[in-house]
Amino acid sequence: MSMYFSKEHEWVRVEGGVGTVGISDHAAHELGDITFVELPKIGAVVKQFAVLGSIESVKAASDIFAPLSGKVVKVNDALELAPEAVNESAESAGWMAEIEIADEAELKNLMTQAQYDDYLKTL
Amino acid sequence: MDEQLQATPICGRHRDLKALMAPFGGWDMPIQYEGIIAEHSWCRTSAALFDICHMGEFLFQGDFAASGLEDVFTFSVQTIPVGRSRYGFLLNEQGGIIDDLIVFRLADDQVMIVVNAATAPKDFAVIKERLHGGTFTDITAATGKLDLQGPLARYVMVELIGEAVATLPYFKFITMDILGVPAIVSRTGYTGELGYEIFIPAEKVCELWDLFLTDERVKPAGLGARDVLRLEVGYSLYGSDIDEETTPLEAGLESFVNFDKTFIGKEALLRLKEQGVTRKKVAFEVSGRRSPRHHYDICSEGNAVGTVTSGVFSPMLGRGIGIGFVTPGLTAVGTPLTITHERVTMEATVCELPFFKGGSVRA
Structure with missing residues (x-):
């Protein structure tokens, strides 16, 4: 189960045609204390790199973009009351949505963990 | 940089x-x-x-009345007892706020003036120009x-x-x-x-x-x-909530203006009092955890009525809070407002200040 990353710092973990999506540890750390997460609606159909939701910290508000096209089948509604979970574990318990993947070929537009780590060094 | x-x-x-x-x-x-x-x-x-340490400090020594210092701020300096301080404003001729500051009465003939960092150089120049006597030093x-x-x-x-x-x-x-x-x-x-x-x-x-x-x-x-x-607790931040385009009357800070004395900007404020202000400070709470932010729009019944000047998620209240300026008539407690920015919309309600009332400040 490998993870893929977007340039906008979302991650997706793919398993059985479903992608679990969140923001990277790096992004969570950059945002600082996260105070609000706007989750997508279950059933929403999203295109790769289109707005999926948004996230707010004390410092800033940012959009979250879908790393892959597909249909939202599940959301982590625990984040509505406890958005700080994203700061605590952005790449596991802080996941935001599960997407039924429309086209796994789109993974080629994302980075592997190693590529993402290199990308972070360029920022 | x-x-x-x-x-x-x-x-x-x-x-x-x-x-x-x-x-x-x-x-x-x-x-x-x-x-x-x-x-x-x-x-x-x-x-x-x-x-x-970034804030500015100035020292004045001399006769407050004869030097003109007494007329520089919106409050009286000579009536501050030694050992006490007073908050108020340095205004321009139009009544706009050049800075908000605190004056500390150190001795009969001596005060320390504590000002914001960004405005300190200008404050010093303006105050110096208004003085005709005494010793005025930047000790920042x-x-x-x-x-x-x-x-x-x-x-x-x-x-x-x-x-x-x-x-x-x-x-x-x-x-x-x-x-x-x-x-x-x-x-x-x-x-x-x-x-x-x-x-x-x-x-x-x-x-x-x-x-x-x-x-x-x-x-x-x-x-x-x-x-x-x-x-x-609803304190204004210079540069966000108040600036040279804003008067204390619009900013709800009239209690720090003493109209019984002369000060630069007084005539403009009196004219504005007579005409009525065109915008007024408002405080509001959002109905969720989203945060209003500087420059977001404030709307009422679909019309743009003002702008947010400060906003944040309040950890004490567990919701977004903000202050801004709106058309007069929309500042009564309980008035519903909508805060918008791009695709974000927040329902808000006008409330009293301070937002958080449990502080130990006067303990």
Whole structure:
């Protein structure tokens, strides 16, 4: 189960045609204390790199973009009351949505963990 | 970075603590250490230490009336008792706020004026131009300033600084020796908590910083937490909520303007009082955890009626809070407003200030 990353710092973990999506540890750390997460609606159909939701910290508000096209089948509604979970574990318990993947070929537009780590060094 | 940033004497300590640094008012300042919410919470429950060396301090010595100092601010200087301080404004001829500041009456013929960092050079020039007598000096570089704020601040101060501060009331200050040098300890602050502002010669301020941090009730807090703390109690931030285009009348700060004396900007304010203001400050709470932010639009029944000047998620209230300016008539408590920005919409309700009423400031 490998993870893929977007340039906008979302991650997706793919398993059985479903992608679990969140923001990277790096992004969570950059945002600082996260105070609000706007989750997508279950059933929403999203295109790769289109707005999926948004996230707010004390410092800033940012959009979250879908790393892959597909249909939202599940959301982590625990984040509505406890958005700080994203700061605590952005790449596991802080996941935001599960997407039924429309086209796994789109993974080629994302980075592997190693590529993402290199990308972070360029920022 | 284009501008040459100034560093406070404590800059090295912030780096050692791995603080996130950012430019503020021309200075390289700590925004956060462990995190804004943790530091905010520490200030509301224990005692937080802030490096405020960036703020400007001026000294005036002379005859207040003969020099014209008495007419410089929106409040009377000569009626401040020695050992007390007063908050108010330096206005331009149009009544716009050049700065908000505090004047400390040090002696019969001496005051210290404490101003915002970004505006300090202009304030000094404006005040100097309005004076015709006395000695007026910018002592910012020579003056260190630390704020210790929080419900446990008094216990810390008494143990580390001395028994003399134990009975100091709100907006009163004392001069005393700290670490062998003359210092000023004032019961003022910008957090809504019981707290002290300490002015000490710049060469000793780092030693005082270290001394405070030997106490386990004290933790450092950055300007990020300071901004959340001040907004929860409704204090204005110069440059965001008030500026030269804003008068105290619009900003709901008329109680800091004394119309019984002369001051520059008075005629303009009197005219504005007669005509009526075209916008008024409003405070509002959002119905969820989203945060209103500077420059978001304020709408009422589908029409744009104003702009947010400050907004944040309030950890104490668990929801977004903000202040801004709207068309008069929409400021009554309970009035529904909508805050919008791009695809974001928040329902809000006009409320009273302060947002957070449980602070220990007057304890």
